[in-house]
Amino acid sequence: MATLAARKLCFSYQHKPVLAEVELEFQGGVTALLGPNGSGKTTLLKLLLGLLKPSKGEVLLDGRELSGMGHREVAQRMAYVPQIHREAFAYKVEDVVLMGRMPHASFFSPYSRRDLAEAHEAMDRLGILHLAQRPYTQVSGGERQLALIARAMTQGAQLFIMDEPTNGLDYGNQIRLLERLQTLAQDGFGFIFSTHHPDHALSVADRVVMINQGRVLRDGSADAISPQSLEEIYGVDVRLFDVQGGVRVCVPALRLKPIAC
């Protein structure tokens, strides 16, 4: 399992600080990153991926500084699963998943039989093998997100960084994606994902990192999600309820008012 650590990580954009002194360490499991718009979630994920260079501090992947590692080497350990987006080119699902073999394939030779087999295996594992020949742009948002996860698996990465993976998915696909995430986590894959839904964090994350204005406010188990911490970062009144079997749900006070009256 890859370990990823942020040490005194700072980032400024046009002299305005976006992140300050972030200190985090990840070792597998599912980590949810919560924070309001503009809190620095996406910036943090991009810094962890090495897509942005820190203004100060460093990111360590398996104990080595990220900026000193080759792009391919990084890609073999850690994968980026972007938000679903409209693509201009209608690549086949299989072609998109095959891109995950880029860090392994040599520069000049075409993808090998083995590369294709790896891609098919990942698609099969995620139940999208039947979509292999379909255009990536014509499958549903949920299937597209699964294709991107399959691509990440094909990279050989153990740690997946996802930027609001449920964004743009319908309700059913959001839940199916979270289920998938949970299964993969049990198989040993690590996830760091940002989300706007505390409920999603409560349902799959074993660790929650809350950030606001570029600083880590809370870092701990899912218990970090409390009415106080949610009020603190979002400025709204939210209640938490334990329903049967220790399942915790998050309900905005807005919905409780009519009953209170």
Place this chain on the structure above:
Amino acid sequence: MKPLPILLFFILLAVVALVSLSLGKFPLPIGEVAAFLAWKSVGLGHVQPDRLPLLENIVLQIRLPRILNACLVGGALSVSGASYQALFVNPLVSPGLLGVLAGASFGAALGMVFLKSWFAIQAATFLGGVAAVGLSLFIARIYQVRSTLMLVLGGIISGAFFTALVSIVKTLADPYTQLPNITFWLMGNLTLADRSTILRMGVPILLGILGLLLLSRQLNALSMGDEEARSLGVHVEWIRALVILLATLISTLTVVLGGIIGWVGLIIPHTARMLIGPNNETLLPVSALLGASYLLLVDDLSRTLFTVEVPIGIVTSLVGIPFFMLVMKNARKGWQ
């Protein structure tokens, strides 16, 4: 990469080339041309000995260089167009995007007015194209924002600037001798390049095409967005620079070979994408072969349609516009 479509389009090109070799003011039977080529290259087949000097002269001396020229120009324009379209993820992109054709026109026009030797004119054409792309990149850099939009804007500015410079050179040119030459060149004309020019330009063009073909997987990743490509292990800046360099190089060299030939770099990648899908691993080689076949056919038209040869750039535009309208109707398949 799928070998089958590439092979099919290669056969298409071979057939079109054979037909083109037999067409002209002095038509030859296709069978005789094929037999002659087979005899000449591998020593098989039978050719009537008294026809040999004639075939030698027409097929090898006159028509073959012209056909190689059309193939090189068509292939190069199509591959650079396809590469630019993948790089900028935009359907309206053609090889002229970064001002390369305007710059090369300026270089050629300037050369025709002020330089004597043919070689110097070719060098000026090449340098003009490179200078225009250099200016686009420079303009894009001034704003410090590294975005493709800035690059495109830089290309528009650079293209407009060099187009204005071409007009200046035209006003300075001698209206009886130099101006007609410049005008004919800018219309696109495959007759101007001689054998040695074709050989001299052919090698770098083929190498440039090959280079772009080798980058096709990286191009696939790049078209998903810079960050995704980077996270897949691609050196985004390097690959982008290399693609721009190679695409610029080969499209400038086409101006040296045939002046300004429009539309090919726009419609061929579109058509190829419609036929075999957007995966650049197959799309780039197929674009090269299809572009070569297309320009050969258009050149056949321009050679044989009228008693006076029509400049090929005019024919590519006249054929290209309705063709493009037809293709646009189905273009959604490749782009959405």
